[in-house]
Amino acid sequence: MHIASICLPNDPINATSIRMPNKINHTELCEWLTAVATHRDKQAFTHLFQFFSPKIQRIAKIKVNTDARASEVVQETMGNVWRKAHLFDGNKGAVTTWVYTIMRNVTFDMLRKVKSNREDTLSDDIWSLAESQNIQEDDFTDHLANNNLRSVIDDLPENQQQVIKAYYFMEMSQDQLAVHLNLPLGTIKSRLRLALGKLKAQLGESHD
Amino acid sequence: MIKHHPKFQLIQGFVNGELPASLSAGIAIHADLCSECRQQISLLTEQLSYASFEEVTVDKYSVSDSGKQDNVNPLYFEQAIAAITKSNDIDIIEPKIEKNIIFKNHVYSLPFVLHNMVLGKTANIGKLARARIQLDENEIHSSLLHIEPGGSVPEHTHNGFELTVLIAGQFSDKEGEYVPGDFIMLDKKHPHHPVSEKGCLCFTVANDSLHFTQGISKILNPIGAFIY
Structure with missing residues (x-):
């Protein structure tokens, strides 16, 4: 069940008889992110921002409790998307997975700051090991x-x-x-x- | 061969970012050595991200979602995007450099996940040495525990939980012998008495002091606090 390999370019849900509204267009997301990586394309980034930011805002709100902190998660996550776009490899996974891990890491570091009053950013160390996209070397x-x-x-x-x-x-x-x-x-x-x-x-x- | 893995719920919590840094680090050390769990982690990450960003899932969190989304202030978008894109700098990922740690003249490669964590001074009791990892997670204490060849921890149980991830070397208890990468989660139902013939380095996490179960417990009490 390797979602990454089956959702590009065709969404796996297309294969079933279930039709859902507003399906994610993974190919489009991938094109936008690639344009950001190669051309620093602000229009493509705007599309990505419009797609992800309301979702991140709502998911983060559940974890960080306040709207203000959730907005911080959005800004920080999307900032990472802008600065790290060149590190994304479409052959190794979907854009949604990549953004999810960034959002998860940003949220983790923020909660640690709130709970333990620590300014360290451990998330990149914690998850780079387990997910270092080494799937090819399996x-x-x-x-x-x-x-x-x-x-x-x-x-x-x-x-x-x-x-x-x-x-x-x-x-x-x-x-x-x-x-x-x-x-x-x-x-x-x-x-x-x-x-x-x-x-x-x-x-x-x-x-x- | 690694025989002891994190439970499914722990891996799920790890992928979700819901575990404390200490337990997350334990799983990262294990996953670095266990391809089976690495595979499971990437699979779960894909599934969770897929579920998180599906419109259907997101809708569950907010009834008035569609209306809200259309009404997002376009000015907010513009400003937020401008703030991010005003700089064209990109993040450069620095190559990982090996870091070593020395306990009593034994040199060990420090697991990558611990590289940026602050280690306290090493304290010694007999063949045991412990360096506290300063994560400030209240009652949850994380440490590196070194056992010299022939050393052991007296039989004990825990009021809370005790996680041991073997980083290098070997030790054994009545359950058998452990190899690097083994992820051993114990609670008060599991008294144990680890012995290391050849010496070992472990990453440990505990949320309460140890409770010695054998006769000379009063003398050993300080060790209970020492290891926790």
């Missing part, structure tokens, strides 16, 4: 694990795949799913339970 086991995971989803019956993709990728609630698929809630619940059971076996239970 060893054999990694590929196995990844393929297993993908095949687990692909092996699910079509109706379970549909439910798990909407639930996982789009965080639709079970009620929303029932409405969208025009099925009883009980059916959604049981499909989800079956599918999640198989996924959990891959994702969670091997970890003690």
Whole structure:
């Protein structure tokens, strides 16, 4: 289930029968970010800002509590996008993932400042290790694990795949799913339970 | 081979940025040595980012969302964007340089995640040496713990939790032998008595003092506070 590789250029949700309003156009986001990186394109940056800033504002508000701090997260995150655009590699992941990690790091450092009164910026050290986009250098086991995971989803019956993709990728609630698929809630619940059971076996239970 | 991994919930908290710096560092040290968890982290990061920026998810947080979004003051956008784009400077990423740390003439490569953390002075008791990592996380204390060959920590349990991530060397307890990268999370249900024949360096995080379970506990009390 390597989202990065399947959402560019085609959104995986297109492959299902679920149609969602305002789907993310990953190809467009990628073009904008590339234009910022190569031409310092302010118009492209404006597009990115308009797309991400209201979302970041709302996500950050939940974590940092005040509108003022959430705005700081927006400004800091988008500032990083402007200054680090050249470091983005479209072959290694989606723009949304990249911006998400920046937002997460900015929020982490800000909360640490608030809670521990520390001005250190540890986030880049904490997450550069785990995510250093070294996915190309994965060893054999990694590929196995990844393929297993993908095949687990692909092996699910079509109706379970549909439910798990909407639930996982789009965080639709079970009620929303029932409405969208025009099925009883009980059916959604049981499909989800079956599918999640198989996924959990891959994702969670091997970890003690 | 690494046998002890962080639980799924911990990895999730890590990816979300919800764990304290100490536990996040522990997971980073583990993930640096564990390709399986690295893979899981990047997978979860993709999933979370996808979910976070989907319109559907975002809408859940605000009922009046669509109206609000259209009404964002265009002046605010202009000013915010101008403030960011007025400089064309870009961030240069400096190459990582190895850093070593020495405990009693043993030289260890310091995990990258600890490079910019402030270490306190090393304190010694017998074959144990401890350097506090100054993260200021209230009751959560992080340290580097060094055990010289043949050293051990008396059998103890914890009032809170104790995380040990083995950085280098080996130690063992009744559960078996541990290798670098092993991520060992224990609570008060798990009394243990780690022994290191060949010596080791560990990253430890605890949120309460240790509680010794064997006879001479009064004499050992200072060690409980020392290790915490």
